[in-house]
Amino acid sequence: MSELELVDITRSYGDTTALDDVSFRVEDGEFFTLVGPSGCGKTTTLRTVAGFESPDAGTVRIDGESVTGVPPEERDIGVVFQNYALFPHMTVAENVAYGLRFRDPPGDVSREGRVTELLSLVDLDGFEDRDPDELSGGQQQRIALARALAPGPELLLLDEPMSALDARLRKTLRRQLQTIQSELGVTTLYVTHDQDEALAISDRLAVMNGGRIEQIGPPRDVYRRPATRFVATFLGENNVFEGPVTDAPASDGEHSLLTVSDTTVRIPRVDADRALVCVRPEALTVGGGVNELHADVGESEFLGGAVRIHLRWNGRDLVALADRSPENGSAVVSFDPSDVQVITTDAGRLAEDPPSR
Amino acid sequence: MASEGASRRATGLTRRGYQWVRERSLPIAALVAGSVLLVVFYFPVAVVFLEGVVVDGLPSLAPLRGVLTDPFYVGVLADLFSRPTAVGDHLDSLFRWAATGFSRPSLGLIGFTGYQALLSTVASVAIGLPGAYILARYEFRGRRLLRSLTILPFVLPGIMVAIGFFAMFSTNGPLNALLGVFGVGPVEMLFTLEIIVLAHAFYNAPLVARLATAAWEGVDARTIETARSLGASRRRAFFDVLAPQLAPAVLAGAVLTFVFTFRTFPIVLALGGLEMATIEVWIFSRIQQLDLTTAAALAIVETVISIGVLALYLRFESRQYGAGQAPTQIDREPLLPSLRALFRPSRVAISVYGVFVAVLFIGPMASMIAESLTGPNGLTLSHYAFLFDRQSGGTAFQIKPWPAVRNSLLFAGATLVIALPTGIVVAVRRVRGDRGGVLLDVLATAPLAVSGIVLGIGLLRGLVFGLPLPGGWRLQVTGGVAVVAAHAAATYPFVVRNVAPAVGGVDLSLVESARALGASRVRAMVDVELPLAVAGIVAGAAFAVAISIGEFNSTVILAEGGDYYTMPVAVERYLGDRTLGPATAMGTVLLAVTSASFVVIDRVGGGRGDRL
Numbered sequence: 009m010s011e012l013e014l015v016d017i018t019r020s021y022g023d024t025t026a027l028d029d030v031s032f033r034v035e036d037g038e039f040f041t042l043v044g045p046s047g048c049g050k051t052t053t054l055r056t057v058a059g060f061e062s063p064d065a066g067t068v069r070i071d072g073e074s075v076t077g078v079p080p081e082e083r084d085i086g087v088v089f090q091n092y093a094l095f096p097h098m099t100v101a102e103n104v105a106y107g108l109r110f111r112d113p114p115g116d117v118s119r120e121g122r123v124t125e126l127l128s129l130v131d132l133d134g135f136e137d138r139d140p141d142e143l144s145g146g147q148q149q150r151i152a153l154a155r156a157l158a159p160g161p162e163l164l165l166l167d168e169p170m171s172a173l174d175a176r177l178r179k180t181l182r183r184q185l186q187t188i189q190s191e192l193g194v195t196t197l198y199v200t201h202d203q204d205e206a207l208a209i210s211d212r213l214a215v216m217n218g219g220r221i222e223q224i225g226p227p228r229d230v231y232r233r234p235a236t237r238f239v240a241t242f243l244g245e246n247n248v249f250e251g252p253v254t255d256a257p258a259s260d261g262e263h264s265l266l267t268v269s270d271t272t273v274r275i276p277r278v279d280a281d282r283a284l285v286c287v288r289p290e291a292l293t294v295g296g297g298v299n300e301l302h303a304d305v306g307e308s309e310f311l312g313g314a315v316r317i318h319l320r321w322n323g324r325d326l327v328a329l330a331d332r333s334p335e336n337g338s339a340v341v342s343f344d345p346s347d348v349q350v351i352t353t354d355a356g357r358l359a360e361d362p363p364s365r
Numbered sequence: 366m367a368s369e370g371a372s373r374r375a376t377g378l379t380r381r382g383y384q385w386v387r388e389r390s391l392p393i394a395a396l397v398a399g400s401v402l403l404v405v406f407y408f409p410v411a412v413v414f415l416e417g418v419v420v421d422g423l424p425s426l427a428p429l430r431g432v433l434t435d436p437f438y439v440g441v442l443a444d445l446f447s448r449p450t451a452v453g454d455h456l457d458s459l460f461r462w463a464a465t466g467f468s469r470p471s472l473g474l475i476g477f478t479g480y481q482a483l484l485s486t487v488a489s490v491a492i493g494l495p496g497a498y499i500l501a502r503y504e505f506r507g508r509r510l511l512r513s514l515t516i517l518p519f520v521l522p523g524i525m526v527a528i529g530f531f532a533m534f535s536t537n538g539p540l541n542a543l544l545g546v547f548g549v550g551p552v553e554m555l556f557t558l559e560i561i562v563l564a565h566a567f568y569n570a571p572l573v574a575r576l577a578t579a580a581w582e583g584v585d586a587r588t589i590e591t592a593r594s595l596g597a598s599r600r601r602a603f604f605d606v607l608a609p610q611l612a613p614a615v616l617a618g619a620v621l622t623f624v625f626t627f628r629t630f631p632i633v634l635a636l637g638g639l640e641m642a643t644i645e646v647w648i649f650s651r652i653q654q655l656d657l658t659t660a661a662a663l664a665i666v667e668t669v670i671s672i673g674v675l676a677l678y679l680r681f682e683s684r685q686y687g688a689g690q691a692p693t694q695i696d697r698e699p700l701l702p703s704l705r706a707l708f709r710p711s712r713v714a715i716s717v718y719g720v721f722v723a724v725l726f727i728g729p730m731a732s733m734i735a736e737s738l739t740g741p742n743g744l745t746l747s748h749y750a751f752l753f754d755r756q757s758g759g760t761a762f763q764i765k766p767w768p769a770v771r772n773s774l775l776f777a778g779a780t781l782v783i784a785l786p787t788g789i790v791v792a793v794r795r796v797r798g799d800r801g802g803v804l805l806d807v808l809a810t811a812p813l814a815v816s817g818i819v820l821g822i823g824l825l826r827g828l829v830f831g832l833p834l835p836g837g838w839r840l841q842v843t844g845g846v847a848v849v850a851a852h853a854a855a856t857y858p859f860v861v862r863n864v865a866p867a868v869g870g871v872d873l874s875l876v877e878s879a880r881a882l883g884a885s886r887v888r889a890m891v892d893v894e895l896p897l898a899v900a901g902i903v904a905g906a907a908f909a910v911a912i913s914i915g916e917f918n919s920t921v922i923l924a925e926g927g928d929y930y931t932m933p934v935a936v937e938r939y940l941g942d943r944t945l946g947p948a949t950a951m952g953t954v955l956l957a958v959t960s961a962s963f964v965v966i967d968r969v970g971g972g973r974g975d976r977l
Contacts, residue, residue, distance in 0.1 A: 058590070058594055059593075060590055060593075079593070079598075079599075080590070080593040080594050081593050081594070081595070081596045081597055081598055082596075083594075085594050086594065086595070087590065087591055087594040089587040089590070089591065091585065091587060091693075093585055093587035093588045093590070093591045094588075095588055095591075095592075095606055095609075096588075096610065097609040097610055097612075098609075106592065106595055106597075106605070107595030107596055109596070109597075109605075110595065110596025110597060110601075111595075111596050152591075155591070155595070156591075156594075156595075159595065159596065165594075
């Protein structure tokens with residue numbers, strides 16, 4: 009098995025910079041996800057790793073060796089595309105066996121044996137003689153996965169493999185993919201625009217935006233401590249507050265005061281004049297507490313396990329998750345300082361961010 | 366009171382009747398379209414075929430047996446057909462043939478027709494495929510224009526192409542003039558098999574190129590990338606993944622070429638004469654000798670073979686992958702990134718091919734125009750003057766140019782009025798209908814398999830000569846109406862084949878929304894499907910007009926001795942005169958008119974019509 013490393017990859021098309029100094033490292037057997045909105049450069053990154061695109065600058069290393077100039081067929085990879093790209097003129101078995109024309113199956117099995125093995129791995133035993141167009145989307149997706157895995161590649165590259173499927177199926181296949189990946193221990197680079205999927209499936213993930221990597225880390229860390237405003241609002245919902253900072257009176261050294269629209273709230277200590285902070289909807293509770301906000305209650309949505317409540321506070325939209333919806337009219341919501349995510353204390357960086365709406 | 370109730374009941378009845386019609390509006394429209402086809406196509410063809418199987422009012426296989434056992438028609442197979450049970454003798458002659466080292470067997474007329482069609486198919490694929498490769502793999506200025514130009518030869522009238530080849534390859538044509546510069550020649554190139562094959566390639570190589578290019582553009586680039594990621598080299602990926610996806614389109618193009626060249630007529634008539642006679646030419650000659658029985662028997666044999674091959678085409682067509690645009694198209698490489706690239710081997714090969722193609726396609730048309738402007742003493746307009754003279758001073762039995770132009774346009778317009786609605790109804794029914802799909806496919810394609818000559822005879826004998834009806838009535842039409850009927854039958858498959866994919870591209874939920882809002886099925890078709898499929902409809906209409914203007918086979922029969930001749934017929938008649946001049950002048954007029962309809966296909970059709 010193997011590691012993947014990208015060092016300062018840069019790629020532009022004409023005047024647009026698709027990739028801007030992209031660097032990251034995927035450990036042996038790790039499930040690593042690139043997540044970001046469409047056009048953020050995540051697919052270009054995957055295609056650069058596969059060898060379908062060449063970077064203007066920077067190096068891709070597989071197992072410590074640079075693969076610059078190495079054509080895709082010599083990189084020992086398996087790729088699954090968004091539309092699966094099954095060969096329409098071949099049967100399922102022929103599709104899965106195609107890579108075995110060029111590489112011997114791993115272990116001591118025949119090609120036919122390997123095909124049977126892979127089909128059973130993706131729960132499609134007995135599908136050998138079907139044509140691709142006889143299969144459902146989910147089945148096609150699993151065949152594409154079996155085909156990519158058949159030669160036992162060092163690297164598995166998945167480009168939005170779930171995005172054409174419905175939500176329920178996506179969740180099932182997601183779990184199946186996770187099981188297969190950890191069983192085989194194949195190093196995996198996964199590209200998606202779906203933040204829920206990225207959070208659920210990855211060992212680590214990188215959030216991309218505008219050709220740059222905004223943050224890398226395990227899903228829990230990135231969700232709890234977003235490094236930028238973009239990450240804070242892209243991964244899950246968030247309530248963003250921004251304003252001048254003063255020291256807390258009776259300072260215990262652990263808290264600062266943030267003033268937002270004439271309201272002062274207690275936040276973790278910040279060594280700056282201004283700050284941008286976030287509070288997750290699940291941390292915004294209906295009822296009194298340390299930091300109280302008097303908000304107007306708008307529509308609420310029943311989600312099954314919880315209720316999402318839309319609030320209007322001093323000209324801003326806020327979102328809270330609660331067990332039940334409050335009475336219409338106004339309500340007091342509050343949050344604990346320990347639940348506040350301080351995104352940045354850097355005033356210079358703040359100026360670059362778009363103003364909050 | 367009673368009368369009021371009765372009238373209410375009556376309104377109820379009419380309303381229910383109206384409802385009944387409304388709900389079945391589309392099948393009823395299809396029924397009307399079917400009746401039109403019955404009159405203009407199936408009935409006349411049946412009239413001819415009956416001629417081949419009925420002798421003196423009794424069914425008989427004698428005419429067919431006569432054809433199939435005559436070595437003149439079937440060559441060495443005559444013995445096999447006349448004594449099918451003498452297996453020993455046949456094996457014996459097979460061994461003797463093997464002993465001679467498979468000497469070239471006598472093919473007979475039918476065998477020769479198939480042989481020249483096969484050669485033409487091979488030539489068309491060989492010339493067309495490199496074109497598809499260049500159009501699909503490289504990006505260059507004028508690529509899109511060139512891609513749409515591939516439709517042009519198909520709509521050019523056969524007789525005009527023949528005149529162009531005549532002008533280019535005759536002993537005093539430009540090609541022999543060029544050879545003369547090198548001290549070679551003059552070489553007689555007309556009336557050879559090679560020239561016929563080349564003229565057929567002029568027609569069909571662009572067709573093959575067009576179908577293959579469309580298939581190429583429909584291949585998902587990701588399938589190639591997947592093959593590469595699995596370890597296939599660029600070459601392997603081409604042969605393993607790309608080529609098999611192109612194969613059905615190339616085979617479809619080849620089979621279509623075979624069908625078209627199997628029943629070729631004006632090209633062989635003008636460039637080969639009776640020496641190179643194909644079945645179609647021989648049927649024509651039999652008819653002129655008034656030997657209708659043999660003609661009918663030959664027509665049956667020809668149609669059976671054509672339909673068999675066409676069934677093969679439908680099979681390949683349905684097997685084509687990726688209908689329409691691929692999710693990700695294969696990138697095109699710039700043809701000339703720099704001037705130095707011109708010297709790469711691939712670019713040198715492309716240049717050589719480009720010159721060959723330019724000579725093959727521009728040469729005949731340019732030669733025809735040049736010939737029409739050239740006299741014994743250099744540049745002249747005398748051939749065009751001849752057309753004017755003939756118009757003002759010609760005698761009654763001579764062919765005049767203006768009636769030819771007028772008839773062509775009039776017939777084309779009338780053809781459109783019949784073929785367009787019929788084609789649209791069949792196309793919509795074919796795309797949306799859940800029953801009778803295969804039957805409709807056959808109904809829609811059958812006119813492609815039946816030759817214009819056969820249809821012409823059928824219309825002449827069935828409708829022009831008149832048909833007694835019960836009650837002392839008589840169904841009889843004039844030659845002009847018969848010409849329009851023949852053109853409508855010949856052109857409506859092209860309307861179907863252009864409209865059907867366009868209608869198929871309209872989301873059915875749009876139609877369902879219209880119906881949920883209160884529109885009848887036909888109303889939904891008129892309000893929703895047809896406006897969205899307008900590009901396909903216009904392309905189909907342009908095809909119908911262009912093919913009607915160029916139609917020769919049935920027109921030449923129906924125009925015999927009457928005033929219903931069209932431009933292609935006029936060209937052929939003028940060809941009979943001693944000089945090429947007047948024919949080329951008339952041909953140039955014809956080229957101008959057909960090119961105008963091509964411009965319509967291209968401008969409005971916007972790249973549609975890939976399926977022909």
